[in-house]
Amino acid sequence: xxxxxxxxxxxxxxxxxxxxxxxxxxxxxxxxxxxxxxxxxxxxxxxxxxxxxxxxxxxxxxxxxxxxxxxxxxxxxxxxxxxxxxxxxxxxxxxxxxxxxxxxxxxxxxxxxxxxxxxxxxxxxxxxxxxxxxxxxxxxxxxxxxxxxxxxxxxxxxxxxxxxxxxxxxxxxxxxxxxxxxxxxxxxxxxxxxxxxxxxxxxxxxxxxxxxxxxxxxxxxxxxxxxxxxxxxxxxxxxxxxxxxxxxxxxxxxxxxxxxxxxxxxxxxxxxxxxxxxxxxxxxxxxxxxxxxxxxxxxx
Numbered sequence: 001x002x003x004x005x006x007x008x009x010x011x012x013x014x015x016x017x018x019x020x021x022x023x024x025x026x027x028x029x030x031x032x033x034x035x036x037x038x039x040x041x042x043x044x045x046x047x048x049x050x051x052x053x054x055x056x057x058x059x060x061x062x063x064x065x066x067x068x069x070x071x072x073x074x075x076x077x078x079x080x081x082x083x084x085x086x087x088x089x090x091x092x093x094x095x096x097x098x099x100x101x102x103x104x105x106x107x108x109x110x111x112x113x114x115x116x117x118x119x120x121x122x123x124x125x126x127x128x129x130x131x132x133x134x135x136x137x138x139x140x141x142x143x144x145x146x147x148x149x150x151x152x153x154x155x156x157x158x159x160x161x162x163x164x165x166x167x168x169x170x171x172x173x174x175x176x177x178x179x180x181x182x183x184x185x186x187x188x189x190x191x192x193x194x195x196x197x198x199x200x201x202x203x204x205x206x207x208x209x210x211x212x213x214x215x216x217x218x219x220x221x222x223x224x225x226x227x228x229x230x231x232x233x234x235x236x237x238x239x240x241x242x243x244x245x246x247x248x249x250x251x252x253x254x255x256x257x258x259x260x261x262x263x264x265x266x267x268x269x270x271x272x273x274x275x276x277x278x279x280x281x282x283x284x285x286x287x288x289x290x291x292x293x294x295x296x297x298x299x300x
């Protein structure tokens with residue numbers, strides 16, 4: 001029986017181009033340093049000042065043409081993070097976002113995708129850019145399992161990213177039919193407060209900012225909000241999915257797709273994620289050295 005592989009979806013399509021131009025050759029040329037049971041399926045993100053962007057306020061400054069060239073060169077799917085949930089019909093004519101779609105829709109040898117939460121945008125993209133596949137964004141905050149099942153039943157979406165608080169609903173997850181299991185993409189390393197009551201409001205605040213609205217920052221009620229993102233905190237989160245969980249629970253149960261967050265966290269943390277999720281422990285120091293000593297990188 002062929003070994004089921006974990007497919008990782010990585011952050012920073014427009015933020016970490018310099019980093020990936022150093023890491024991806026290493027991943028290809030020294031494949032023995034990395035787990036043989038995992039692959040890189042996509043890199044996702046949105047450029048700075050992106051009207052259709054959501055989830056995080058975009059800071060990516062890489063040229064779209066460079067991002068498209070990089071992912072195409074390695075046969076990796078590029079995903080545009082267009083998860084603004086508050087789009088109205090008048091926003092669909094945005095020239096910058098349409099130019100991104102025109103560039104990425106048919107670049108490379110593998111299909112590229114769009115992560116979204118707006119029904120208005122989904123209808124528009126399906127009609128205007130039919131070569132894309134679509135991913136239902138975790139910013140929809142579908143906390144009830146019945147909502148997730150309904151979303152998985154929608155043929156428009158190739159993948160659905162559930163709210164991370166459903167990551168360990170194993171009894172319900174295991175009972176899903178195989179076709180729905182293939183569509184699930186779990187967010188592994190979320191650091192957000194597990195009991196947060198305002199996650200949807202937080203995402204909507206980002207959507208408003210991306211639309212150019214002058215709104216105050218969302219006030220996070222998490223007891224550890226002032227700490228910012230720490231991977232150690234994410235590991236202690238009840239929704240965290242670690243390497244052993246992937247190998248021993250999710251893959252045997254029939255799940256293959258895993259999303260790593262971090263497009264606003266910086267390349268030093270991105271490296272830690274890739275060391276943990278992709279790299280064999282005995283080679284982690286070697287990967288660090290290769291990237292630390294790369295003169296093109298500034299990891300701190």
